[in-house]
Amino acid sequence: MPTRLHLSLLSGLLALVVPAAALAQYAHGAHEHGVADLTLALEGRMLQIELISPLDNLVGFEHAPANEAQRGALADAERRLLDGEAMFAFSAAAGCAIREVGIESPWPQSGRNHDHRHAHDHAQPTRGDHEDMVVSYGFECAHPEALRQVELRAFGHFPRLQRVRAEFATPRGQGAGVLTPDAAALAL
Ligand SMILES: [Zn+2]
Incomplete structure (x- = not known):
């Protein structure tokens, strides 16, 4: 359990750091x-990554799934997005490993985020x-000073x-x- 406590503490610290970037993102990050x-x-050894994507990019529709094929497409997208080590490649010397991942979907298929769906349905205004879909990743890097590049494999x-x-900090x-x-690598 020490590891989990450690991560919770870091997440709290990161929450103080991220908002400036997040605000900038929302300022220009229209759907x-x-x-x-x-x-x-x-921050330290922890690399927090958040990916926000229109659902259309991931499954080709943005309405409630109407049939088995659409439910399957949503489940497939969730499964791919949740595989953090397949979604990103880092400078090998940094030794980054996935520690936590979470996903918010308007129509979750995996059952691991029912609370998010509940909140979405009842607390958020509809966006027409x-x-x-919002995916959050927490990686821990053994040698964060060696982290010079992140490649997005999505x-x-x-x-x-x-x-x-x-955007990065x-x-x-x-x-x-x-x-x-054609240019999926970000130099940090
Ligand atoms: Zn849209």
Whole structure:
């Protein structure tokens, strides 16, 4: 359990760090099909990553699943997104390993986020025909100083995804970049 306590403490610290980037992201990060937003924050050994994507990029629709094929598409997208070590590749020397992952979907299929769905249905105003999926990853890096590059491997899984707006904050500074299928690596 010491590890979990350790992570909770770090998450609390990160929560103090991330909002500036998150606010900037929401300021320009309008829901746009083909585009997703990625935020990375490195604090100590912990790298927190958040991916926000229109559902259309991931499954090709943004309405409640109407049949088995659409439920299957949602479940497949969840499964791919939750596999943090398949979604990202890091500088090998940094020794980053996945520690936690969470997903918010308007129509969760895995059953692991029922509370989020409940909150979504009852507490959030509808956004018309548009819905997002939000995925949060926590990686722990044995040698965070060696973390110089993050490659996003989502493009191969989700061909409707064309562009990802990325923002990052590390002890060395902050920055931003745009990732595409042909240029999917972000230099930190
Ligand atoms: Zn939409």
